[in-house]
Amino acid sequence: MIRKSHAVSSAVAMLLAASPAAIFAQDAALPDYPETRAEAVEDVIFGETVADPYRWLEQDVRQSSEVADWxxxxxAFSDSVLDRIPETAWFKAKLAELIDYERYDVPVVAGGRYFFGYNSGLQNQSQLFVQDGPDAARRLLIDPNAWAKDGATALGDIRPSPDGRRLLYSIQDGGSDWRQLKVLDVDSGKDLPDAIDGVKFPIRYNNWDWVDGDSFLYGRFDIPAAGEEFQATSLNNRVYYHRIGTDQSDDLLVFATPDEPERSNDALVSHDGSWAVLRSRQATEERNEIRVIDLRRTGIDRWQNRMLVPGFEHEWDFLDAIGATLYFRTNQGAPTYRVVAIDMDASEPRWQVVVPQGDFPIDHASIVGDRLIVSYLQDAASKVAVFGLDGSRKDDIRLGGIGAAEGFGGSPASSDTFYSFSSFNRPATIYRLDPATGESSVFAAPRLTFDPGDYLVEQKFYASRDGTRVPMFIVRRSDVSGPAPTLLYGYGGFDISLTPGFSTTRMAWLAAGGVYALANIRGGGEYGKDWHDAGRRANKQNVFDDFIAAGEWLKANGYTSEDGLAIQGGSNGGLLVGAVSNQRPDLFAAANPQVGVMDMLRFDRWTAGRTWVDDYGYPEREEDWKILRAYSPYHNIRAGEDYPAIIVTTADTDDRVVPGHSFKYAAALQAAEIGDEPHIIRIETRAGHGSGKPTDKLIEEYGEILGFLAHHAGLQVPVIAEKSDE
Known part of the structure; x- marks a missing residue:
């Protein structure tokens, strides 16, 4: 199960020039696929018999020797195919070159201290530094590169205590969504004995928050039985109170929903420790209930929660509190979101609109000092405005063009905030913002190895099948004109917006002379709730239609040639790539479904899959099942059609979208009569859904993915070969 590994150094001298013939005859016939046992497994569901011959591949690779052998x-087979591709070595070298620059994370400020991640370039994991004020020297707090020999143990989220004395941080091992929480004394740089298990990374939830400098709230799940950690359904997310210096077994249960074990629950605390806001969510849909605990007048033994927003009808995102006034971002009565406030000490508390909804969705909002900082998505690109707490517009933050701005953390006690700005052709620069003046100053800027002016960033709009106007970013080198091999990326789900940020892997494709296109298809959050609703459940086909229309538009408008279009997407985007490859195999030259949801009839049986029903529907309901059956990638491979070259990618420790999805899909592809192009699967070890992956694994993986896509889409690069390990 150990993948071959090639050492990566910043010196490209590790690679030697060679001719394609010296590497491998790239046009040699594809060897026979490895044998995959097929079983006579059939289910009769709502009157239809559905075959599932590869169900045995759902087993955890750590628990089944047969799956491990497969x-x-x-x-080994995918390595033999990828070894034929001369483009791979060039992409690995280019990725190593492009990623070798200083990178900073947006600082988190607490107690006058700045906490931020830093990577010197090729470090497998970013380090964590602290700086005692804007002009103080930085010092190293945590170096996760020393945690594991393979670099696959990562520092997850961090949360400094309000006074900056302590740091709550999470450890992620092998890419798993499971985390362990630790507490560090910032002055000494040493860990305290406290250790919290059972914490998991659920999408869009901050699973822990400080009450004061000596205690915090956190959410934890039932810990699965040994051997089931990577597949068991995540249940009974409960909120606990932990006091520093005590054992986890002594923690106080604050909130739970035992009658609804599938609900996710978490807690956020106002900056001054006066209010705890408890959020409950049934699934991934933007709908939650809100309860509050008034921490001002009661001791922990008398905490009582008060229902504030019942009913799971809308999204309520707690920003902070000033005195008894609580601020939220919500889509209640506002499909593009608004900011509202409520005075909890009023005799009859009523919601007041602070920032009304506008033409573009509010993606994020925060309170910094006496200002509200509101981030909008205008046609998927960031726009940021500053408001007074009375809702008066004070300023617009001047950004560097089409791009993505992230950060703006802080509290009513903060005097400044930090944010990053990046674009397709610009790595993130970190800025300090004075909300009172609206002035930004550079905190950290990368030294670039390329000129951003050499790359063009455009935004185009095209019509989908039903006439819906869909935006698409297109990026290319300024000297690339006419049809060129193009990589089209999409996601289209879960209210998640794709924004024009920087990616080393995208830049490698662009540097090679390819075109990169990002389609902001329905199902995401680029235009608010209505855009999301138009791409989920019964409307899921709109997502595929939008993506197919993007590919057709790129060809019709001369960006790519008839046989030069490659596609890529991860997670829900992997589902997208699998579905459109089935529906329009003639449109694409190559495809890379990454960690995809490929069996839509059984997705809800593992880990977090139960929470995806808001986007996909319920497989046990006939109406939903018929929709899922119609597009499920695993069940709709069309024998007799010529498919594009496909490289399926997944990881053995992915416990969000379990690898069995990709295993079954790849086995079905290889068994079907779908043409002569290769259909392979690349399975990474000690890597999960994506986060925490070390730099050397990223270079190795994406070098092979981009080499495969380039080879089959006709993107020509200088031919180099990797130096022999011998």
Whole structure:
């Protein structure tokens, strides 16, 4: 199960020039696929018989020797195919070159201290530094590169205590969504004995927050039985109170929903420790209930929660509190969101609109000092405005063009905030913002190895099948004109917006002379709730239609040639790539579904899959099942059609979208009569859904993915070969 590894250094001298013939005859016939046992497994569901011959591949690779053997044989086969591709070595070298620059995370400020991540370039994991004020020297707090020999143990989220004395941080091992929480004394740089288990990374939830400098709230799940950690459904997310210096077994249960074990619950605390806001969510849909605990007048033994927003009808995102006034971002009565406030000490508390909804969705909002900082998505690109707490507009933050701005953390006690700005052709620069004046100053800027002016960033709009106007970003080198091999990326789900940020892997494709296109298809949050609703449940086909229309538009408008279009997407985007490859195999030259949801009839049986029903529907309901059956990638492979070259990618420790999805899909592809192009699967070890992956694994993985896509889409690069390990 161990994948071959090639050492990566900043010196490209590790690679030697060679001719394609010296590497491998790239046009040689594809060897036979590894044998995959097929079973006579059939289910009769709502009157239809559905075959599932590869269900045995759903087993955890750590628990089944047969699945482990299958993984080893598939990896060996994919290596043999990828070794034929001369473009791979160039992409690995280019990725190593492009990623070798200083990178900073947006600082988190607490107690006058700045906490921020830093990577010197090729470090497998970013380090964590602290700076005692804007002009103080930085010092190293945590270096996760020393945690594991393979670099696959990562520092997750951080949360400094309000006074900056302590740091609550999470550890992620092997890419798993499971985390362990630790507490560090900032002055000494040493860990305290406290250790919290059972914490998991659920999408869009901050699972822990400080009450004061000596205690915090956190959410934890039932810990699965040994051997089931990577597949068992995540249940009974409960909120606990922990006091520093005590054992986890002594923690106080604050909130739980035992009658609704599938609900996710978490807690956020106002900056001054006066209010705890408890959020409950049934699934991934933007709908939650809100309860509050008034921490001002009661001791922990008398905490009582008060229902503030019942009913799971809308999204309520707690910003902070000033005195007894609580501020939220919500889509209640506002599909593009608004900011509202409520005075909890009023005899009859009523919601007041602070910032009304506008033409573009409010993506994020925060309170910094006496200002509200509101981030909008204008056609998927960031726009940021500053408001007074009375809702009066004070300023617009001047950004560097089309791009993505992130950060703006802080509290009513803060005097400044930090944010990053990046674009397709610009790595993130970190800025300090004075909300009172609206002035930004550079905190950290990368030294670039390329000129952003050499790359063009455009935004185009095209019509989908039903006439819906869909935006698409298109990026290319300024000297690239006419049809060129193009990589089209999409997601289209879960109210998640794709914004024009920087990516080293995208830049490698662009540097090679390719075109990169990002389609902001329905199902995401680029235009608010209505855009999301138009791409989920019964409307899911709109997502695929939008993506197919993007590919057709790129060809019709001369960006790519008839046989030069490659596609890529991860997670829900992997589902997208699998579905459109089935529906329009003639449109694409190559495809890379990454960690995709491929079996839509059984997705809800593992880990977090139960929470995806808001976007996909319920497989046990006939109306939903018929929709899922119609597009499920695993069940709709069309024998007799010529499919594009496909490289499926997943990881053995992915416990969000379990690898069995990709295993079954790849086995079905290889068994079907779908043409002569290769259909392979690349399975990474000690890597999960994506986060925490070390730099050397990223270079190795994306070098092979981009080499495969380039080779089959006709993107020509200088031919180099990797130096022999011998």
């Amino acid at each position: 993984v080893a044989r598939q990896n």
